[in-house]
Amino acid sequence: MNTVFLLLLLVVAAIIANLIHYRLNIVPVAFLQIGMGLLLTLLPVYRNFHLEPEIFMFAIISVLMFNDGQNTSPGRLTRQSGTTLSLAVGLAIISILIVGNIAHLLLPSLSLALALALGAIITPTDAVAVTSITSNILVPSDVMNTLENESLFNDASGIVALNLAIATVATGQFSVWNGIGNFLYVFFGGLLVGLILGTVIVSLRLKLITLNVDAPSVMVPITLLTPFAVYFVAEAVNVSGILAVVVTGLLHGIQQNRLRLTSSRLQIVLNSTWSVVANTLNGIVFVLLGLSLPQVAIDLYRQSNGTKLPTLFGLAVILYLIMTALRYLWTRFNFAQLFATSMHERNQKSLIIALSGVHGTITLAMAFSLPYTLNGHIVPFRNEIIFIASIIILISLLVPTIVLPLLLPQRQPKFTNIELTAAKNDMVNDAIEMIATQYGDSVNASQIVNVLDGQRVAQPKINRDRLTKLFDHCFEIEHDIVTKMLQDQQITLAIAQLYMRAAENTLIRYQKSSWQRGFLFLRFNLIKTFSLTKASRKRRQAIRQQRNNWRSLSQDEATTKKQLTLDQLKSIDENTYPTVINYLNEQLQQTHTREIAIVRTAYDQRHRQLLGEQDFIDEQNKMLIAAFQQEYNYIQDQITNKQISRELGQALNEQVSTDRLVYLQSINED
The missing domain is CATH 1.20.1530 (Na+/H+ antiporter like fold)
Known part of the structure; x- marks a missing residue:
């Protein structure tokens, strides 16, 4: 256990050196990692430290x-x-x-x-x-x-x-x-x-x-x-x-x-x-260099009263x-x-x-x-x-x-952010044109166009405050509808909680900053978990009762119960989804269309997953892959025709790969 702890400290030291490098990138990261190793020598736990x-x-x-x-x-x-x-x-x-x-x-x-x-x-x-x-x-x-x-x-x-x-x-x-x-x-x-x-x-x-x-x-x-x-x-x-x-x-x-x-x-x-x-392992080795060199020098000094060190250094x-x-x-x-x-x-x-x-x-x-x-x-x-x-x-x-x-000359940027933005917009337009030509104006094609449009980096940038307000308002719409259905006894408390948990996850998933996600996690999880209010106690009791009921069911009964649960969730969605979409359509008369498109995509995906439209999702996956491949082809053609530099093309390729991962993962999430 002691060895594991010492190794973890080496990893932490390498991470701290990397963090410092982001702020002080004028100094090569290897020197910072060696410096962190020198600092570790001050800790008593690293005396006589040896790694096999x-x-x-x-x-x-x-x-x-x-x-x-x-x-x-x-x-x-x-x-x-x-x-x-x-x-x-x-x-x-x-x-x-x-x-x-x-x-x-x-x-x-x-x-x-x-x-x-x-x-x-x-x-x-x-x-x-x-x-x-x-x-x-x-x-x-x-x-x-x-x-x-x-x-x-x-x-x-x-x-x-x-x-x-x-x-x-x-x-x-x-x-x-x-x-x-x-x-x-x-x-x-x-x-x-x-x-x-x-x-x-x-x-x-x-x-x-x-x-x-x-x-x-x-x-x-x-x-x-x-x-x-x-x-x-x-x-x-x-x-x-x-x-x-x-x-x-x-x-x-x-x-x-x-x-x-x-x-x-x-x-x-x-x-x-x-x-x-790779970065962590490289960092660990340089940290070890800083950690081990003083001890090696001290041992050599003791062996020869310092006479060996100048000779070895020379x-x-x-x-x-x-x-x-x-x-x-x-x-x-x-x-x-x-x-x-x-x-x-x-x-x-x-x-x-x-x-x-x-x-x-x-x-x-x-x-x-x-x-x-x-x-x-x-x-x-x-x-x-x-x-x-x-x-x-x-x-x-x-x-x-x-x-x-x-x-050697100083490295100069090969392109500006304005050039990257313009090139990416042209690339997205080309992919959208391909989707429109091959797939027409179907529902799937419209959704793909919304996804591709969200790739744009042209000004104005996404207004994060506006995006958060849109998600919050949609969440409030769902909360009000579910509360009313619960009061009218159209659904049970357990089903209402299950649906709102999905709504909470949607809200958390699409927050881009870590502090926003952390705040929402605390709001929806820890605060509710440890709250002593009557409503919270009732909620926890209902959840425990629901789990006990499920454990006591046979396989056939569990299947039937699952289908009934899914039917009730669909009944909630039949009320919440159209209301949310109508609200978003009303907002289209204003600006912030990109933010609205992102929120619309999130609710569309959850709606389709709840309905179990796997064929719909598979078709959309296929269209997304075709669209992203069109973007790759567009980039290669632009490089070949010398319309953009190879460095700009590489930057576009990296952004397309990242966007593709995000969107395909989002669509396939449960």
């Missing part, structure tokens, strides 16, 4: 690499395969060998095997960290793509090399040919296992979707468990679990692209879930400079086949790639994954290696944060 090394590889690295894989464009990766392999394998191996030998030469007490392990740890780069520190500057797109592809596979190269080095430390023997053979087996074996398992898992997901078993409650857990299962199987057959989860992630990314137009709700939920998981600086120089020379002399139109451009891109060799999550996680003991003996220099890796991470974050803004 296996947890990093299994629970953190595998998940992060899977997510990187599924977010990588297969087409871009294929086009840049030569560059990617050159940097992620060729440069990675050269860097490990050179850095390892230099570290051994400068620190002879560090064995060559452990020095190579250090080289394997500090070689992998972190594209997420690069994105964090370059968010406000304009990095050439081909350079950024190269960095992202490199970080996807050089992590695996570093991890394979680290495992070989640790095996050498454990056995005391190393054969070049055996090492190369083992590397090839582990590397390509990981690719093969990932390909096989990824194909099987993706096929299973596609089959479930074909059978309409694609609820997020089913698919999200399956996807979250995938990297753990793949990593476990790959490691069980002694191949690279990291490469296996990368390949599996790539296959999942291909599947997501194929399902973009047929399962957008699921895709958006998956993307949101993975974004939260070694970290030298190794960072060597790796940066290797990156520059490798790309400058075109070993990476980097595209450049002139020598000046190649020099500039080589310098940017060299400085952008940021080390982050994977490097720190690999350092912490070093075992405490091997063959019953304590692994020497573990703290030293962690200290050197931590200093290199900090330097690699700090240098580009200072230097890159001097070399």
Whole structure:
């Protein structure tokens, strides 16, 4: 329980750092997370805190690499395969060998095997960290793509090399040919296992979707468990679990692209879930860096009375400079086949790639994954290696944060809000025209037009106060009608309460701000629950009596009772729905038509669900999908014809995906 509490504090620290970053985005979030880790060292509960090394590889690295894989464009990766392999394998191996030998030469007490392990740890780069520190500057797109592809596979190269080095430390023997053979087996074996398992898992997901078993409650857990299962199987057959989860992630990314137009709700939920998981895990690792570095430094200081720290710090600086120089020379002399139109451009891109060799999550996680003991003996220099890796991470974050803004222009917005609003209105008009042409002026088509019209972001914006007043007035209409029917004994108290609960849920669901939803929840739930008035006591007693009555019924009696309940609810709806719609139609003579359309859509949906018009809802779902697909097609045509920029098209795509999730979920809610 204590370990769980400590891990939860790490998550909280990462969240607080993210919150600060939203207000202080001039500072890279990684530095804020490290700072939160430093603050945690002040808490007594984190004295002598250790997290098992296996947890990093299994629970953190595998998940992060899977997510990187599924977010990588297969087409871009294929086009840049030569560059990617050159940097992620060729440069990675050269860097490990050179850095390892230099570290051994400068620190002879560090064995060559452990020095190579250090080289394997500090070689992998972190594209997420690069994105964090370059968010406000304009990095050439081909350079950024190269960095992202490199970080996807050089992590695996570093991890394979680290495992070989640790095996050498454990056995005391190393054969070049055996090492190369083992590397090839582990590397390509990981690719093969990932390909096989990824194909099987993706096929299973596609089959479930074909059978309409694609609820997020089913698919999200399956996807979250995938990297753990793949990593476990790959490691069980002694191949690279990291490469296996990368390949599996790539296959999942291909599947997501194929399902973009047929399962957008699921895709958006998956993307949101993975974004939260990845950001949290990345944040936890940087918090751990801030948390662990002081303790490691204190331990080293005590061991040598402070004489080791300057030496290790200097070694970290030298190794960072060597790796940066290797990156520059490798790309400058075109070993990476980097595209450049002139020598000046190649020099500039080589310098940017060299400085952008940021080390982050994977490097720190690999350092912490070093075992405490091997063959019953304590692994020497573990703290030293962690200290050197931590200093290199900090330097690699700090240098580009200072230097890159001097070399690259500030990022300028590609479009204004006015341009986005105008483009979205044109897109919505195109979809509405398609609906009118194909489906005429049917009731379904009219409802879809109302939904699409609610997508507009043109001025004036939705008046939230007006929207709230409309919902409140409609709720009062329903309340008055239900009260009168209850007084006339047309319905029972239990049925009246059941109907008003549905009305309350409608009111809560469509409030956009969290404080409004919270206030309504308190109003409709907690206040009523704990109220001591006579009416409240009577209400709670009626509910308890109703539950007891239902429990005592047989299955046939329960079915009959359910039908009677549904009939009474319909009788209430026959009185409330027309009155509400008439009120909304009267308001159409005024302004605020968008707000009225939103309220009308809410009550239309609830009315149809109560009547059980599933065919009606299915038809509307089909029309909505067609409308949103028309919007996607419109965006692509506008980009192809250069009517809008690619960046503006991407922003429109994101908004359409979000709107689609909201509307389809709303229509299908019970």
